[in-house]
Amino acid sequence: MSKDKERSNCPISCSLDLWGDKWSLIIIRDLMFAKQCTYGDFLKSEEKISTNILASRLKTLEQNKIIEKLEHPNSKSKVLYKLTKKGIDLLPVLIEINLWGGKYFSDIPDKTKTLLKEVKKDKTAFLKRTIKKLADS
Amino acid sequence: MSKDKERSNCPISCSLDLWGDKWSLIIIRDLMFAKQCTYGDFLKSEEKISTNILASRLKTLEQNKIIEKLEHPNSKSKVLYKLTKKGIDLLPVLIEINLWGGKYFSDIPDKTKTLLKEVKKDKTAFLKRTIKKLADS
DNA sequence: AAATTCACTTGCATAATGCAAGTGCTTTAA
């Protein structure tokens, strides 16, 4: 993706330089909400990312300290991907995108509807709870 | 950009299908915070979008009802671009990206620093005020 | 010991992006 050349020093532009493509936030979404954390798990997602793109995104997300690679407790052939603090801090962004999408798209999965209901009931509580869950796991 | 084929019915994925590229949110940012609203204004932004990409993004944003084209009050040769309600509703997304970027990037423009201070002081008030300003203009 | 799983790579076709120059209508200045 990006050759790490920032277009400006605007935080929005810089953020997009890191994860402003069609796939990075999908990976981050899976790590946040679907607890998918191995390479193979990401491939199973509905959006059907291709293997080379997945590998390249995981690499740049890792380089930018948004995710980290860990040893899998049960297997030497598996790799665990996890969000760092910096990655977990993207939760509010993902939530707001989810809310916007929930408002303007129909046919949203039931699982997502449930999640959005929780968020709408008490956003602060949801954030706190989810951050804790992600940090502890 | 996208040929309007949704990858899944996840709201995050659908949202990214509409504006998940490197430029769309830059245009939306300009409309929200920099009051830039003509084709030429967008070209003046620091990030230096090229003319053909700008034209194509404006077209898809308009097709997706995120922005709209209006006649310029003073000139027949100019065009005014404005955020629709749907576009204005992206404000929370932009704010959260700004906050994340503000936390993880240095050398942020003074103008942005000021804005972020306002947001941090009272996010709800900032949102309300900005939405009103955008809707009225 | 062979087959399978797993996390990737590689090669190649297709699509998106970026740059420079051009078009045609509108507005300004002489």
Added chain:
DNA sequence: TTAAAGCACTTGCATTATGCAAGTGAATTT
């Protein structure tokens, strides 16, 4: 009133990113 400049784009072409299918090598299961 006419020439020059401004404006919102288009066009052509080179470069880069994406997407698909097949392959690789180490670890694990059978």
